[in-house]
Amino acid sequence: MIxxxxxxxxxxxxxxxxxxxxxxxxxIEPGEVFGIIGxxxxxxxxxxxxxxxxxxxxxxRILVDGSDITAFSKEELLAYRRTTGMIFQHFNLLGAKTVxxxxxxxxxxTGKYTEAEMDARVDELLDLVExxxxxxxxxxxxxxxxxxxxxxxxxxxxxxxxxLCDEATSALDPQTTQAILRLLRDINQRFGxxxxxxxxxxxxxxxxxDRVAVxxxxxxxxxxxxxxxxxxxxxxxxxxxxxxxxxxxxxxxxASTLGLSGLLLRVTFLGEITYQPVLERIAxxxxxxxxxxxxxxxxxxxxxxxxxxxxxxxxAEDVERVEAAFAEQSIHCEVLGS
Amino acid sequence: xxxxxxxxxxxxxxxxxxxxxxxLTMVGGSLVFTIIFGLPLGIVLFLTGPRxxxxxxxxxxxxxxxxxxxRSMPFVILLILMIPVTVAxxxxxxxxxxxxxxxxxxxxxxxxxxxxxxxxxxxxxxxxASQAMGATLRQxxxxxxxxxxxxxxxxxxxxxxxxxxxxxAMSGVIGGGGLGDLAIRFGYQRFQTEVMFVTVAILLILVQxxxxxxxxxxxxxxxx
Ligand SMILES: Nc1ncnc2c1ncn2[C@@H]1O[C@H](COP(=O)(O)OP(=O)(O)OP(=O)(O)O)[C@@H](O)[C@H]1O
Ligand SMILES: [Mg+2]
Numbered sequence: 001m002i003x004x005x006x007x008x009x010x011x012x013x014x015x016x017x018x019x020x021x022x023x024x025x026x027x028i029e030p031g032e033v034f035g036i037i038g039x040x041x042x043x044x045x046x047x048x049x050x051x052x053x054x055x056x057x058x059x060x061r062i063l064v065d066g067s068d069i070t071a072f073s074k075e076e077l078l079a080y081r082r083t084t085g086m087i088f089q090h091f092n093l094l095g096a097k098t099v100x101x102x103x104x105x106x107x108x109x110t111g112k113y114t115e116a117e118m119d120a121r122v123d124e125l126l127d128l129v130e131x132x133x134x135x136x137x138x139x140x141x142x143x144x145x146x147x148x149x150x151x152x153x154x155x156x157x158x159x160x161x162x163x164l165c166d167e168a169t170s171a172l173d174p175q176t177t178q179a180i181l182r183l184l185r186d187i188n189q190r191f192g193x194x195x196x197x198x199x200x201x202x203x204x205x206x207x208x209x210d211r212v213a214v215x216x217x218x219x220x221x222x223x224x225x226x227x228x229x230x231x232x233x234x235x236x237x238x239x240x241x242x243x244x245x246x247x248x249x250x251x252x253x254x255a256s257t258l259g260l261s262g263l264l265l266r267v268t269f270l271g272e273i274t275y276q277p278v279l280e281r282i283a284x285x286x287x288x289x290x291x292x293x294x295x296x297x298x299x300x301x302x303x304x305x306x307x308x309x310x311x312x313x314x315x316a317e318d319v320e321r322v323e324a325a326f327a328e329q330s331i332h333c334e335v336l337g338s
Numbered sequence: 339x340x341x342x343x344x345x346x347x348x349x350x351x352x353x354x355x356x357x358x359x360x361x362l363t364m365v366g367g368s369l370v371f372t373i374i375f376g377l378p379l380g381i382v383l384f385l386t387g388p389r390x391x392x393x394x395x396x397x398x399x400x401x402x403x404x405x406x407x408x409r410s411m412p413f414v415i416l417l418i419l420m421i422p423v424t425v426a427x428x429x430x431x432x433x434x435x436x437x438x439x440x441x442x443x444x445x446x447x448x449x450x451x452x453x454x455x456x457x458x459x460x461x462x463x464x465x466x467a468s469q470a471m472g473a474t475l476r477q478x479x480x481x482x483x484x485x486x487x488x489x490x491x492x493x494x495x496x497x498x499x500x501x502x503x504x505x506x507a508m509s510g511v512i513g514g515g516g517l518g519d520l521a522i523r524f525g526y527q528r529f530q531t532e533v534m535f536v537t538v539a540i541l542l543i544l545v546q547x548x549x550x551x552x553x554x555x556x557x558x559x560x561x562x
Binding site: 091092093109139154 | 466468481
């Protein structure tokens, strides 16, 4: 769907060039939800805004379905933008227009529809985002979550193939955030639409994304499947973010604090096996016992996962046998602090 | 009480009525032309301004200078300087018709600057969202920016109309007709202070009404 090839962009501040993103290379597959996460100032907004040329890159190409959008003519760019939806942190609705007219606005821009067709489409979209009763209200009369729903309906009006979300939930409370994320997932599945979203919250990535890129100081620190990146972060920045979001100390630190080096294992379950009594079975089979020191069990999008730090109550040989037993079941297991 | 009546008995109310109608005509007529010229000028100022959609340093600086030049000129001077131009345009430099060109030239830069400021207040995010939706420049301006700025534009129009009331009175100095003319001819040159008093009272009422009407309209179109 999208190939980002060597994209860079800098700003000039007080006469000095400040790089915002540098040599970004990413591929976004059709139909996936691709997350971009990073700290404030990492260049997330700059990157997502190059995808519809709200920011024009200084270098590199952006291929969408094979055509380089940076080489588009004015007309081609307008046409491309009309079929690329975007939603914003602060919604950016037209305050002087009703909810219905906000959703109608992108339809009107194309000049392709009759009034009746636009009416029907507006109804359909407001139905989708569950705002049918609010059609004649003005944005100022809506809650944040409702405003974002209008933003989503507006972004979907011209049947986009790509939806860009710039911190779409950052101005919302946790419950509303969950509702909006559910809506985005639903849209992604129903219409097979590709979604690129940026966020600084790991929970957002966990809830909706298939793949993620971690941005640090304008560069991609690492990228891959969310399950891989979140459960086995490699880059220090990713590790810090994962730790932050799970409210855990680094397990390696735990091993040295407790003086248990070599006896601590971090076991990662992925998929249905998460819900099976794996530890219990191994304990019985090998005659060892475990003490769970910390852990999480949850879901990454639809995939169940668990990550436990366990102390093996036994000798070094016991640890080896336990490791082998996990390996036999293809469960990822790592000895800490050794 | 009788003294009071006596004082006002000398006033020719028909004259005052005529003068009021003349003033209203001058204000109304010049307001229409001020909007016709000032609104596009304000839009161009806005669009060519720094970091705006059509940012263009030279064009913006030139227009800005022109606007400042006209705004810094005392209106009385403008009235006098404009006489040949006015005659060429409308055939006379006196009366209601003769007053309108200088009023328009005086008020247009003022109104354009107000328009520019009002448009700048429109949330940048709204312009970006429109761009992201594939709106052309024309669609952004007419479909998003101007409707968003409508209450502000009404307020700017009110301020301009009120400024025109006082400019119109001043144009009485060169025989522009209307209440200002009356005040000068009777109140100043013939020492009929009561005429001056009535004139000022009518002007005050006019300004009050304009302000009230303008505020109502602004309120009516504000969606927040
Ligand atoms: N219009 C601009 N002019 C100058 N510098 C800018 C501009 N926009 C962004 N920058 C700079 O570029 C860098 C990346 O900014 P960007 O907005 O992409 O970060 P971000 O990851 O979206 O951050 P945040 O989470 O705070 O929104 C920052 O150093 C920022 O200061
Ligand atoms: Mg940002």
